[in-house]
Amino acid sequence: MLIISGMLQVAPEDRDAYLARTSEFLVRSRAKPGCVDFVMAADPVEPGRINLLEIWESEEHLAAHQATANPPEPMPAVLNDDVKKYQVGSVGPVFG
Template sequence: MIIVAGSLHVEPADRDRYLDAVAGVARTARQAGGCHDFVQAADPIDPSRINVYERWESDDDLHRFRASAGPDLETPPIREADVRKYRISGIEEP
């Protein structure tokens, strides 16, 4: 299991425009093989922050999705990004 998680920062005035521009990416990802979850969402506290969370069955599934990227999206510039990939060795109930 692969989890991609972190945050992006844009100008606060640009956040909604950024999220509107990438909304289709989430729909496409959730239909991709091996995708268990995919979301980019507005942070409820920081008006410049976008929270990123993806969960994939495998590296292959993640790479296949990334390689099939659609047309370049016109998004506002990202000022800062801190997104990491995590390898999960086990899953259990909380």
């Protein structure tokens, strides 16, 4: 399992437009084989920050998604980003 997690920084006045333009892209991405979840959300503290979380069953599923992603264009400029890919060896409940 792979987790892609991090943040994108856009101008605060562009954040709502950025997120609005991604909603259809997120729906299409979530429907792809191997996509467990895909979320882009406004950070509740930093006005220009967008939090990103993707969970994929395998590297192959992620590669297939990236080959056909077709993100919306044009998009407001990303000023900075810090996004990492994590390979997960095991998964279990947090509580209990």
